[in-house]
Amino acid sequence: RSESGLLEIAQLRPDLLQADAAIVAEPTGGAVEAGCQGTLRLGLTVQGLRAHTARPFTGRNAIHRLGAVINQVAQYEPRVAVVDGIAFTEQLQVVSVGGGIAPNVVPDSATLVLNHRVAPDRSLDQAVTAVREYLGDLLEDEDVLEVLDWAPAAPPSLTHPVIQSLVAASGQPARAKVGWTDVATLHEMGIPATNFGAGDPLLAHRSDEFVTESELSDFAATLRGLLFS
Amino acid sequence: RSESGLLEIAQLRPDLLQADAAIVAEPTGGAVEAGCQGTLRLGLTVQGLRAHTARPFTGRNAIHRLGAVINQVAQYEPRVAVVDGIAFTEQLQVVSVGGGIAPNVVPDSATLVLNHRVAPDRSLDQAVTAVREYLGDLLEDEDVLEVLDWAPAAPPSLTHPVIQSLVAASGQPARAKVGWTDVATLHEMGIPATNFGAGDPLLAHRSDEFVTESELSDFAATLRGLLFS
Structure with a gap:
């Protein structure tokens, strides 16, 4: 958790963390990976x-x-x-x-x-x-x-309307996040959050980790649709 | 084995190791503790x-x-x-x-x-x-x-006449040495050897190790008997 910088942002610029809901752009293969362990x-x-x-x-x-x-x-x-x-x-x-x-x-x-x-x-x-x-x-x-x-862990927060819309926009069923992420810190701050991003989560932290251009385009299109629809 | 000094004696004064048989005065409770593991x-x-x-x-x-x-x-x-x-x-x-x-x-x-x-x-x-x-x-x-x-281990060498006499003089049946001793090094040098000494072997290396005066007297008397009878 000490590596993420999120606690530092909360101290120095708490205004940046005023949010209804949050998306942590972990690699999730374009699916919503809910909560965290x-x-x-x-x-x-x-x-x-x-x-x-x-x-x-x-x-x-x-x-x-x-x-x-x-x-x-x-x-x-x-x-x-x-x-x-x-x-x-x-x-x-x-x-x-x-x-x-x-x-x-x-x-x-x-x-x-x-x-x-x-x-x-x-x-x-x-x-x-x-x-x-x-x-x-x-x-x-x-x-x-x-x-x-x-x-600590974080619950899925799938009842929040923004995260519900994100699940629909992803075109895939939500599943559990395997591993610990900043979703837990955001949850502690009272912000419903989820993991959603481009790239294969099984490649995370590997020396040959990669993400394709089309995965990044799909990711951007989904976020754009969510924000402007 | 490096702590005993026996290999050093063998190098510097091999004449001191000319022997028919050898007694290593380990604490054995006054019994012959034969060979070693x-x-x-x-x-x-x-x-x-x-x-x-x-x-x-x-x-x-x-x-x-x-x-x-x-x-x-x-x-x-x-x-x-x-x-x-x-x-x-x-x-x-x-x-x-x-x-x-x-x-x-x-x-x-x-x-x-x-x-x-x-x-x-x-x-x-x-x-x-x-x-x-x-x-x-x-x-x-x-x-x-x-x-x-x-x-390496050493066999009991109980067929050697000096060690047979020592068993008789000890007044106790011979038993196995539990642990490694210089008997093995002497055996490698071709000298039949056994453990025999005063003091409880279970106390060896303990901070409260002790030997009584009467145990030492009995030990000395047995050796004297063996040498001069």
């Missing part, structure tokens, strides 16, 4: 008991404990939440892992970081609780599960 | 495919793959090898783990280090093969399993 980063530290690796039965290997947690995350079946008729597919991934004391020591601590993509029907607290419940008995009292970062 | 350090790198965490199904999470490997290691049932009547219990532990690209990226690579304690009936090649077979289908062609470090 929240993104939650959770840090987990699990505890063990240090021992010599020749006598591991006198300790408890924290990395071995983490193996069960990683396996549970790897078996996660995405929850699909339908909000205002739009289906948002959640995700849960381990994005980093670390641990180890010395080559001959059973480690007493190990950590991982989870990234959870959260549908707009859940708050931060609900998302953290859901992950905690999903990990269940694998977490013990001395383990620490902490929120490292949270960017 | 080998210790093998293996590095494993597993491959995946990078993706955005909002669309993990377009990639393959290498840390998630590692979860299955860690779980398999955590379920390892120690192999017990009986060599010359002495039972050596092998061990397999994950001693470090690492991986992760960025908070929103499904990682395409992850690593771990294993420490395997190996009974004297197996060579380096046999030990590596055993670990590879134990991990089985969890390893794929592009994954890399490499030897980082190996210190």
Whole structure:
């Protein structure tokens, strides 16, 4: 979120953000991609008991404990939440892992970081609780599960007349945005917003990302029609 | 092994190592702890495919793959090898783990280090093969399993008359050494050797390690008896 500059504009020129509704020109393949998912980063530290690796039965290997947690995350079946008729597919991934004391020591601590993509029907607290419940008995009292970062989700806002007109003008059914975008920040500011733009969203952030001239022309024509019809 | 100084003595004063048999005065609780286990350090790198965490199904999470490997290691049932009547219990532990690209990226690579304690009936090649077979289908062609470090095991040498006399003088049955000691280096030099000393082996390397005066007296008396009887 810090990369977008939207919060800076809100501070320096709030007059530019006086709007009935907003369109974020993310690449969406010319369809309305409604709302956006929240993104939650959770840090987990699990505890063990240090021992010599020749006598591991006198300790408890924290990395071995983490193996069960990683396996549970790897078996996660995405929850699909339908909000205002739009289906948002959640995700849960381990994005980093670390641990180890010395080559001959059973480690007493190990950590991982989870990234959870959260549908707009859940708050931060609900998302953290859901992950905690999903990990269940694998977490013990001395383990620490902490929120490292949270960017909230935004609902589809498809009942707003401007966004309804945009869906009609796009000629395609609205679908969920996969990923987090500035639609969430605009929603927090009280501005109904949606993603709509030219280009394939699957190419976003890739080094060979591209958009064709005809996609850009169609995009411009749709916006012109929306503004001047 | 580099900490013991034995290899340095072998270089500078090989005459000091002219011996029929050798006693390494490790803490063994006054019993003969025969031979020693080998210790093998293996590095494993597993491959995946990078993706955005909002669309993990377009990639393959290498840390998630590692979860299955860690779980398999955590379920390892120690192999017990009986060599010359002495039972050596092998061990397999994950001693470090690492991986992760960025908070929103499904990682395409992850690593771990294993420490395997190996009974004297197996060579380096046999030990590596055993670990590879134990991990089985969890390893794929592009994954890399490499030897980082190996210190060989030593057999019990209980047929040597000096060590037989020491077992008798100790008043306790001989048992296996748990861990790696200089007995292995002496064995490589062609000197039958065993561990025998005062103090509790479970306290070794602990900050509150101690040995009692009576344990030291018994130890000295046993050696005196062995040398002058």
